[in-house]
Structure formats: C-alpha cells, structure tokens
Amino acid sequence: MAVHNHRAVRTGVIACALLLIPGVSNAQQAANRDSTGAGEEQSSPNLANEVRALSETVRELQAQVQSLNSELQEVRAKEGSLELDSALPPKPIPHANSARPSATNNPPGPYSTFPENEAAVALQPESSSSSSQNASQGTLEDRVAQLEENQQLADSKLGDEDQTKVESGSKYRVRLSGIVLLNMFENRGTVDSADTPEIALEPNPLDSAGTFGGTLRQSQIGIQAFGPDIAGARTSADVKFDFGGGFPTAPNGAVMGLIRFRTGTIRLDWSNTSIIAGQDFLFFAPLEPTSLAQFAIPALSYAGNLWGWTPQVRIEHRVNFSDHSSLLFAGGILDSLTGDLPVTEYERYPSWGEESGQPAYAARLAWSGRIFNQNMTIGEGGYYGRQYWGFGRHVDGWVATTDLTLPLGKYFGFTGEFYRGRAVGGLGGGIGQGVLLAGPLFSPAAIQGLDSMGGWVQLKYKPVAKFEINAALGDDNPFTSEFKKFPTSDSYYGVPLTRNFSPFVNFIYQLRSDVMFSVEFRRLKTYQFEDDAYTANQTNISLGYIF
Numbered sequence: 001m002a003v004h005n006h007r008a009v010r011t012g013v014i015a016c017a018l019l020l021i022p023g024v025s026n027a028q029q030a031a032n033r034d035s036t037g038a039g040e041e042q043s044s045p046n047l048a049n050e051v052r053a054l055s056e057t058v059r060e061l062q063a064q065v066q067s068l069n070s071e072l073q074e075v076r077a078k079e080g081s082l083e084l085d086s087a088l089p090p091k092p093i094p095h096a097n098s099a100r101p102s103a104t105n106n107p108p109g110p111y112s113t114f115p116e117n118e119a120a121v122a123l124q125p126e127s128s129s130s131s132s133q134n135a136s137q138g139t140l141e142d143r144v145a146q147l148e149e150n151q152q153l154a155d156s157k158l159g160d161e162d163q164t165k166v167e168s169g170s171k172y173r174v175r176l177s178g179i180v181l182l183n184m185f186e187n188r189g190t191v192d193s194a195d196t197p198e199i200a201l202e203p204n205p206l207d208s209a210g211t212f213g214g215t216l217r218q219s220q221i222g223i224q225a226f227g228p229d230i231a232g233a234r235t236s237a238d239v240k241f242d243f244g245g246g247f248p249t250a251p252n253g254a255v256m257g258l259i260r261f262r263t264g265t266i267r268l269d270w271s272n273t274s275i276i277a278g279q280d281f282l283f284f285a286p287l288e289p290t291s292l293a294q295f296a297i298p299a300l301s302y303a304g305n306l307w308g309w310t311p312q313v314r315i316e317h318r319v320n321f322s323d324h325s326s327l328l329f330a331g332g333i334l335d336s337l338t339g340d341l342p343v344t345e346y347e348r349y350p351s352w353g354e355e356s357g358q359p360a361y362a363a364r365l366a367w368s369g370r371i372f373n374q375n376m377t378i379g380e381g382g383y384y385g386r387q388y389w390g391f392g393r394h395v396d397g398w399v400a401t402t403d404l405t406l407p408l409g410k411y412f413g414f415t416g417e418f419y420r421g422r423a424v425g426g427l428g429g430g431i432g433q434g435v436l437l438a439g440p441l442f443s444p445a446a447i448q449g450l451d452s453m454g455g456w457v458q459l460k461y462k463p464v465a466k467f468e469i470n471a472a473l474g475d476d477n478p479f480t481s482e483f484k485k486f487p488t489s490d491s492y493y494g495v496p497l498t499r500n501f502s503p504f505v506n507f508i509y510q511l512r513s514d515v516m517f518s519v520e521f522r523r524l525k526t527y528q529f530e531d532d533a534y535t536a537n538q539t540n541i542s543l544g545y546i547f
Contacts, residue, residue: 146465168225170227172225172226172227172228173225173226174223174224174225174226175223175224175225175226176221176222176223176547177221177222177223177224177546177547178219178220178221178222178546178547179219179220179544179545179546179547180216180219180544180545180547181216181218181219181220181292181295181542181543181544181545182214182215182216182542182543182544183195183214183215183216183218183292183293183295183540183541183542184212184213184214184540184541184542185212185213185214185215185293185538185539185540185541186210186211186212186538186539186540187210187211187212187536187537187538188209188210188536188537188538189203189524189534189535189536189537190202190203190204190207190534190536191524191536191538194211194213195213195215195217195218196218196244196294196296196297197522197524197536197538198297198301198302198303198500198524199302199431199497199500199524199526200524200525200526200534200535200536201526201534201536202528202531202532202534203534213254214255215254215255215257216243216255216257217242217243217244217255217257217296218242218243218244218295218296219242219243220240220241220242220262220295221240221241221242222238222239222240222241223238223239223240224236224237224238225237225238230268231268232270233268233269233270233275234267234268234269234270235266235267235268235269236266236267236269237264237265237266237267237278238263238264238265239261239263239264240261240262240263240264241259241260241261241262242257242259242260242262242295242296243257243258243259243260244257244260244296244297245257245258245259245260245261246258246260261279262279262309263278263279263280263281263309264278264279265277265278265279265280266278272317272318272319272320273315273316273317273318274315274316274317275313275314275315276312276313276314276315276316276332277312277313277314278311278312279309279310279311279312280309280310280312281307281308281309281310282306282307282308282310282362282383282427283312283314283316283330283332283362283364283381284330284362284363284364284381284382284383284399284401285306285307285381285401285403285417285419285427286364286379286403287403287405287415287416287417288300288305288307289305289415289456289458289470289472289474289504290458290460290468290470290472290506290508291470291504291506291518291520292506292508292516292518292520292540292542292544293504293506293518293520293522293538293540293542294522295542299472299504300456300472300473300474300502300504301428302428302431302432302476302500303431303454303456303474303475303476303500303501303502303524304417304418304419304454304455304456304474304475304476305417305428305456305474306399306401306417306419306424306427306428306429307427307428308337308426308427308428310334310335310337311334311335312332312333312334312335312362313332313333314330314331314332314333314362315330315331315332316328316329316330317329317330324369324370325367325368325369325370326367326368327365327366327367327368328364328365328366328367328368328379329363329364329365330363330364330365330366331361331362331363331364332361332362332363333359333360333361333362334359334360334361334362334383334385335353335354335359335360336351336353336354336356336358336359336360336385336386336387336397336426337351337353337360337385337426337427338351338352338353338385338387338397338423338425338426338434339425339426339427339432339434340352340426351426352387352388352389352395353385353386353387353397353426355387355388355389355390356385356386356387356388356394357388358386359385360383360384360385360386360397361383361384361385362381362382362383362384363381363382364379364380364381364382364401365379365380365381366378366379366380366403367379371406371407372407372408372409372410374407374413375405375407376405376406376407377403377404377405378402378403378404378405379401379402379403379404380400380401380402381400381401381402381403382398382399382400382401383397383398383399383400383401383421383424383427384396384397384398385397385398385423387423387434387435387449389435389441389447390442391443391444393444393447395423395434395435395447395448395449396422396423396449397421397422397423397424397426397434397449398421398422398423398424399419399420399421399422399424399427399429400419400420400421401417401418401419402417402418402419403416403417403418404416404417411461411462411463412459412460412461412462413459413460413462414457414458414459414460415457415458415460416455416456416457416458417455417456418453418454418455419453419454419455420452420453421451421452421453422449422450422451422452423435423449423450424452425450429452429454429476430450430451430452430476430478431452431476431478431497431499431500431526433450433452433478433496433497434449434450435447435448435449435450436448436449436450436482436483436485436486437486438485438486446486447486448482448485448486450478450479450482451478451479451482452476452477452478452479453477454474454475454476454477455474455475456472456473456474456475457472457473458470458471458472459471459472465510466509466510466511467507467508467509467510468507468508469505469506469507470505470506470507470508471503471504471505472503472504472505473501473502473503473504474500474501474502474503475499475500475501475502476499476500477498477499478497478498478499480498480529483496483498483529495528495529496528496529497526497527497528497529498527498528498529499526499527499533500524500525500526500527501524501525501526502522502523502524502525503522503523504520504521504522504523505520505521506518506519506520506521507519513546514545514546514547515543515544515545515546516542516543516544516545516546517542517543517544518540518541518542518543518544519539519540519541519542520538520539520540520542521537521538521539521540522537522538522540523535523536523537524536524537524538
C-alpha cells in the first residue's frame with residue numbers, strides 16, 4: 001500500500017511539473033513583451049507592477065517545482081528501502097517470555113531476557129498470564145491509555161525506519177534487548193552481600209548499625225538470533241549477560257561490576273516438541289518469586305529456592321488434550337555441579353560431580369489447565385547426580401520438586417515451589433551446603449550427603465495491568481541431627497547453617513511499558529549450628545528501563 005502511495009505522489013509531481021512549464025514559458029514571454037512595449041510606448045506604471053508580480057509568482061512556482069523534485073527523490077529512496085525490507089524473511093510471531101522459559105506450557109519461543117516488552121514483571125512466569133488477563137479486563141481509562149501508548153510505540157517504530165538496525169553476519173534477524181536497573185538499598189544488620197543479601201551473619205566490631213548504597217550491576221543484556229527452519233523446526237539462539245561477575249581491583253571498584261555470562265541456549269522448536277542445548281536455568285524447578293531487588297540472583301536463593309545456570313541438553317514434548325489442557329514431558333542431562341569454587345583463575349578443574357565421570361539426569365512432568373480464565377500449572381520434577389570425593393568415596397545427590405501456579409480469582413494468584421533432597425548444595429539446596437565430613441576433606445574421613453528440605457510461596461495481588469503487590473517467604477532446612485554426627489560441613493559460607501528463613505513484600509509499578517519502579521522490604525533470619533540466630537533487614541528501591 002505504501003508503494004502505491006509513493007507512485008501516486010510521483011505521478012502527481014510529474015503532472016504538476018508538466019502543467020507548470022507552459023504557464024511559466026507564456027508568463028515569461030508576456031513579461032518580455034510587456035516590458036519591451038513599456039519601454040517603447042512608455043505604458044502606465046500599473047502594467048509594470050503587474051509584470052513584477054507575475055515574475056515573482058513565476059519564481060515561487062519554480063521553487064515549488066524544485067521542492068517537489070527533492071521530495072520525489074526522498075520518496076524514491078524510501079520506496080527502495082521498503083522493497084529491500086519486503087525481501088527479508090518475515091518476523092516470527094513472538095511468544096510470551098519468562099525468566100525461565102522451560103516453565104511455560106505454551107509453545108516455547110526463544111528464551112527471553114526481556115521480556116517482547118520485557119518488563120521485569122513479565123520476566124517472572126507467574127506474572128505473564130495475569131498481566132494479559134488484567135489488561136483485557138481493565139477499565140476504559142486503562143484501555144484508552146494502552147491505545148495511546150500503542151500509538152506512540154507505532155509512531156516511534158515509523159520514526160526508526162531511517163535508523164541503523166542491529167546487523168549480524170548472516171541474513172537472519174538479530175534482536176538486542178535488556179534492562180538498565182538501578183537499585184538503592186539500606187541494610188540493617190550484617191549480611192553476606194550488601195546489594196544482594198542471602199543470609200544474615202554475626203556482626204563484628206567493625207560493622208555499623210546500618211549501611212546504604214547503590215548499584216547498577218544487576219542490569220542485564222540479551223542477544224537473540226532467529227535462524228532458518230531445519231527439518232520443520234524453528235531455530236533460534238540467545239545469550240544473556242549481567243554485571244555481577246565480581247569487582248575490579250581499583251578505587252571504588254564496588255560500583256564497577258564485571259560482566260558475567262548467565263545463560264545461552266540453542267533451540268529447535270517444532271509444534272509440540274523442543275530440543276534445547278546450552279546453559280540454562282533448572283528446568284525441573286522452573287519458577288521463581290517476583291522481585292526487582294534480587295535480579296542478579298533469583299529471589300529467595302538459599303532460602304528454599306533452587307537455582308543454577310547449568311550446561312544441559314533437554315527435550316520437551318507437549319500433549320494437548322484440548323485448547324486449555326495439556327501435559328508437558330521434559331527430560332535431559334546436565335553438568336553435575338556441586339557448588340565448588342574455582343581452583344585457579346584460568347584453568348578449569350572438574351567439580352566433585354564431574355569427577356564421577358557421568359552427567360546428572362533430570363526430568364519434569366507438568367499439567368496445565370484453565371481456572372478463572374487464567375492458566376494454572378502443577379508440576380513434579382526429579383534430579384540425580386553422582387559425586388566422587390576421592391579415596392573411593394561416592395555420594396548420590398538427588399532432589400524431588402513440586403511447583404504450582406494457581407490463580408485465585410481475577411486479581412490474586414498463588415505461586416510456590418518445594419523440594420526434598422540430599423547433597424544438592426550446588427543447586428542452592430541445604431543453604432549451599434552439600435556434604436558432611438567426619439574429618440579433613442583430603443583424608444579418608446567418612447563423608448555423607450546432607451539431607452535438606454525447603455521451599456517458597458508467593459501471593460500476588462494485581463488489581464490493574466500496571467501495578468502489583470507481591471508477598472513471599474522462603475525457608476531452607478538442612479537436617480540438624482546430621483550436623484551432630486558430622487560436625488564438619490562443606491559450605492560456601494564457611495560455618496554450618498541449620499536454617500535460613502526469609503520473607504519479603506514489594507510493589508511493582510509500570511510507569512510505562514518500558515519503565516518500572518519498585519519498593520521492597522526483606523527480612524533475613526539465619527540459624528547457625530549450636531549458635532544464635534542472626535537477623536538483618538533490607539529496604540530496596542529499584543528503577544528499571546527495559547529496551
């Protein structure tokens with residue numbers, strides 16, 4: 001349609017030029033005759049004024065013709081650009097995205113960090129479906145505001161036609177997305193990490209009563225590529241980074257977070273089956289609480305929320321019983337991680353799980369249906385990973401999980417995840433503690449996998465599409481009785497921890513589709529073996545811009 005309009009403009013310009021040329025010629029001849037006659041016959045001053053006016057009109061017409069010619073050249077250039085765009089492959093229809101794409105039970109799309117408008121709320125699995133429901137059931141003012149915003153977005157897209165786009169080494173489309181996230185925080189009590197605390201620690205004499213700071217290192221960048229169809233499957237790939245990879249040894253290095261690789265996957269998606277290979281979230285524990293304060297590491301990590309960015313290959317297959325009911329089977333192999341710290345900065349040594357000589361295995365079965373015109377899902381998962389700790393010592397790590405996404409009417413939703421396992425410190429279970437030792441690690445001392453159980457729940461209240469309130473709590477409980485038999489534990493934190501309890505409440509408001517604001521209050525209570533419990537509070541204010 002745009003090409004036909006351009007051709008119509010071009011035809012009109014040419015016609016105007018043809019009509020104007022004779023008139024210009026006649027006017028000039030008349031002006032010459034009149035000026036000659038005036039000189040010879042000394043006609044009246046009125047005739048001379050008319051000749052000057054006619055000459056000015058001719059000059060204006062000539063300027064207009066030149067302007068029309070320049071506009072014609074611009075139309076031709078845009079027409080060529082449109083013809084070039086029409087020759088490119090069509091843009092695939094985007095799917096709903098979440099922070100952990102394997103959690104969804106809709107046909108999987110490329111993994112999003114960002115979310116198509118990837119607001120951080122849309123990054124959370126439980127918020128995507130409720131957002132669409134509230135958007136469709138909002139007030140007239142909400143709908144008008146949404147239409148105005150869509151119109152502004154369309155206008156900005158039209159204005160971007162002359163801008164340079166992201167290019168790749170191939171002819172296929174590449175998409176850059178991300179979020180710039182500012183967190184301002186205040187802590188009361190001693191914690192393991194000032195900006196993203198996970199446990200409360202015993203204070204020392206140098207600690208003050210409270211700390212205040214800010215960070216942008218939880219910002220994220222994602223790149224997605226969409227490739228050709230292979231054997232009837234849509235192909236895509238993505239990588240995602242943040243700035244939580246440590247700090248440079250430099251003055252004020254705490255505000256210069258180093259870039260860190262998070263996830264990267266290659267996908268082949270058929271209508272009901274997908275093959276995913278790369279480094280991804282734990283697909284057998286797919287959910288996470290909604291938070292902008294804990295973005296670099298999922299909220300309630302080491303407080304009942306299993307997580308890990310693990311190299312893996314998995315297959316997902318969906319059986320559809322009806323338009324609103326389906327069953328998802330997922331299974332695969334994973335790198336058997338045990339939470340070890342790297343031995344050196346440059347060489348890669350195998351973890352205790354990798355020393356076993358075999359991968360870890362995991363599977364998940366999930367049913368999805370509809371209730372209150374929203375999606376509900378219940379899933380069961382399992383994991384097994386063998387570990388070798390030297391001196392002929394083997395430990396069998398395993399975990400069983402249950403996840404639930406349940407709408408509670410028009411405005412409320414419940415989300416939760418629970419686990420029971422052994423030697424799963426590498427997956428965040430047991431507060432990061434995997435095994436117990438009867439003596440030094442580098443001796444033939446007896447070793448045992450630490451049993452633990454935990455989970456988290458969240459209640460979401462979302463009265464309108466742009467505003468939500470979340471209340472959540474998590475709890476992780478290693479078995480205290482086992483610490484009495486094996487007093488030495490393998491722990492990232494260095495001290496035996498017997499419980500970590502953490503509730504939080506936040507509200508998230510979308511000023512626009514690409515600007516988000518949040519305030520969160522979180523409490524930590526951590527129990528040490530044969531010692532007191534320590535508490536800490538954090539208040540966090542977040543401002544995010546999604547691009």
